[in-house]
Amino acid sequence: MNKLIITEMNIKGVPCLICAAEEEGRIMEIRLEPMGKKSVLGNIYVGQVENISSNIGAAFVQISPGERCYFPLAEEKYCIYASARKENRPLKPGDEILVQINRDAMKGKLPALTSNLNFTGKYLVLTTGDKKFGLSNKLCSEDRSRLSKWLEDEILCPDKEYGIIVRTNAADAEKEEILRELSYLKKQYQKVAVDGKSRTCFSRLYETETFYISAARDANSRELSEIVTDVPGVYDRIAQYLSENSADEKDKLRMYQDKLLPLHKLYSLEKAIETIEKEKVWLDSGGFLVIQQTEAFVSIDVNSGKFMGRKKAEETYRKINLEAAREIVRQLRLRNLSGIILIDFINMENPDHQDELFHVLQKLLRKDPVRCRAVDITPLNILEMTRKKVRRPVIEDLRELCNAL
Known part of the structure; x- marks a missing residue:
């Protein structure tokens, strides 16, 4: 089940309000605003x-x-x-x-x-x-x-x-x-x-509504199990919103009060933000992604890295690519990347593996609240996809915090 976590954090020395979406134990989305500033x-x-x-x-x-x-x-x-x-x-x-x-x-x-x-x-x-x-x-x-x-x-x-x-x-x-x-x-x-x-x-x-109220409103009711915050003012505003608009979901709201373990530490939000700032993302298999944003598009390169499968190389690459697809979908949401996205998977020459990967990616993208579309695999074996531009990438928010110092 999914959770919304709303808390206060110092990011780059700037006090911020942060709203994160957790799905299946992993942080999938992050939105942040400096205190006192509203989108x-x-x-x-x-x-x-x-x-x-x-x-x-x-x-x-x-x-x-x-x-x-x-x-x-x-x-x-x-x-x-x-x-x-x-x-x-x-x-x-x-x-x-x-x-x-x-x-x-x-x-x-x-x-x-x-x-x-x-x-x-x-x-x-x-x-x-x-x-x-x-x-x-x-x-x-x-x-x-x-x-x-x-x-x-x-x-x-x-x-x-x-x-x-x-x-x-x-x-x-x-x-x-x-x-x-x-x-x-x-x-x-x-x-x-x-x-x-x-x-x-x-x-x-x-x-428009405050961004954490919008997150609570837009969350899928069937999948949302909890809204947790340690900020009294945020708790009161969400409680009022739910009472007026979704009374059945008021029981999902919880005030977190453990002062020994801050909420952002409990859900490793600092680690998620550190991930956003890095180009290289390691996969559990030992492979890794390199994510780079240019003026025209986002490029994602999948590498085998330390992964050494016992079976033949073709099956090894298939497994890395399928794991990479899941992590790519998470990183697109976590970083809020959009526009044209080009993905260079490993050794995409086997047509059966191409079809499998393309359909797996399409299935994963359907879970993204932002409209996405896997378009095609080019003759150079580059997978093309798009993601609708709405908010700017999280990395731009982080850079703005640095400039505010």
Whole structure:
């Protein structure tokens, strides 16, 4: 079963709040924020178009004076305008539009914006741009049928102003809980996307939940066994959130009070952070990975290292590759690596071993909450995959802490 661990730690001499996800006894994800600093990812603003760069298919939009963000022109079709605008004309400088930050600033790149506003609950996501009805791919056919029936009135409603996505967690919810959350998200939509059009430029219309509340909300209810923290204020906020939104899960929350063994020591969070900072990751077999991030992509090289199998070399390489696949999926989540990822496995010439490895990797990637896709194996025997960019890599957060000193 899985756990969420929320605690305070000094990292690089900076006091931080850290939220870690443990699965099957291993730390799989880490998010951290310096104390007193809050991420803006997911916030919604009345932004103002500064200029249009048609050559790169983008506009630059300010969400506060001097704070520029990247806005793809493909999003223009979803725009909700807060300023007067004549019909059927393209976006132009000075236009005021409602925008949501949907990607952190990364490697010197500006934060990215969307005009397809998302209001996220535990069971549903309400969207303003894509007005379709959708269900999580992780829901079984029986759950999909039942949930679609519960939301039939919404599905059949003509001229909908918003779309609805049913999340994986909805599988364990009662109909009343689903409809209650839908009503709440509709009120958020009205307040932000409708009433927000009359707000002044640069107004912040919606502030996202604290990152550890989002982690508790997004965790798979069936697999989450415990939320543990040693921070009283965090415990109180999560307890309040669960009471209001997921009362059945309040028993999963625990306050850790052993002062002799700090929570971050108990779960070896310092060791996990040290791993993130290293390019080389050792495998239990004696093989190792070399993980390097470039401007264009992430490269991962699998090496046999100290592993000396008793059987023929081909079977040895197969075993290392399968072990490496499991560790690679963990490292992608732990480091929050994204974009194009190229993996050079060992001796990928046997077609049967290629197929086995490709399908094992696909199965492992399905457990990742972030959208991933194993694409292909190239003629040079390099496995290509992608992982959606949302938050910046954890190593960038760690480097920022060093710069803050």
